[in-house]
Amino acid sequence: MALAEVFHALGDPVRLEIVQKLTRSQPCTIASVSEGLGITRQGTRKHLQVLVNANLVLLQPKGREVIVELQPGGLDPAREFIAEMERRWDRRLDALRQFVEE
C-alpha cells in the first residue's frame, strides 16, 4: 500500500523538518535544503529521495542545480486515511454509547 510509504516518509524528524521548511521557503536547491539540518548534503539527498518516492516532493533539474518543490496533493492520501479512521472510530463510539443506553 502506498499509504504506508507516505506515513513512513513523514515518520522521521529530519524529513518532517524538510517538509515544514519547504512550506515556508520554496523552491529551494538541494544544497539550501540541507543547510541547518545538521547532516551532510548526501544525507539530505537520501531523505529527499524518500519524500519523492512517497510522492510528497518533486525534484526538477535546472541547469547544474536541482529545484526541490512540494508535490501538490501529496498529503491527500494521508489526510483521507486519517479522516476515514476517525469516522469509523466515532461510529464505534456511537454504537457503544447506544448499546450502553439501552
Added chain:
Amino acid sequence: MALAEVFHALGDPVRLEIVQKLTRSQPCTIASVSEGLGITRQGTRKHLQVLVNANLVLLQPKGREVIVELQPGGLDPAREFIAEMERRWDRRLDALRQFVEE
C-alpha cells in the same frame, strides 16, 4: 518531536492494517489481533508496542488476556500537522498566483 513517532508508527503496512482492523472490530485480545496478519503473536506484540508508544493504541490487561483498543484522539496530532501543512502550502500557491497575475 512526538509527531514523528505517530507517523512512524503508521508508516508500516502491518501496523496500518492493525489500526484498520481495530476500527472495525474492537476491542480485541492480542491473539485475535495477530490472526491473519501473517506474522507470529510476538511479532504482532512488538508492533502493538510501537502503536502504544505513539499514543495510538491502549492495552489494558483483563484477567489472563490483554484488551487492545484504539486511543481516542490518537490521530489528532497527525491530522493537525497535515492541515497546517496544507494551509501553508495553499497560501504559497496563492502568493505565487498573485505574483504571476501582477
Added chain:
DNA sequence: GTATTATGCAACTAATGGGTTGCAGATAGC
C-alpha cells in the same frame, strides 16, 4: 488438580535505514 489458553521476557538472526566519505561529471562564473 490438571490441562489449556493468553501472555511476557529474552536471545538471536537478517534486513533495513540513517549517515558518512571519496570520487567523478556537469554547469556557471570569471
Added chain:
DNA sequence: GCTATCTGCAACCCATTAGTTGCATAATAC
C-alpha cells in the same frame, strides 16, 4: 580557458528494527 559550485553514484559503517524461537508465568476451563 580555468576554477569553483552543485550534484550523482557507490561503498561502507553503525544502529535499529522486523521477525523468529524457546521458555516461563498466570489465569481460565473442566
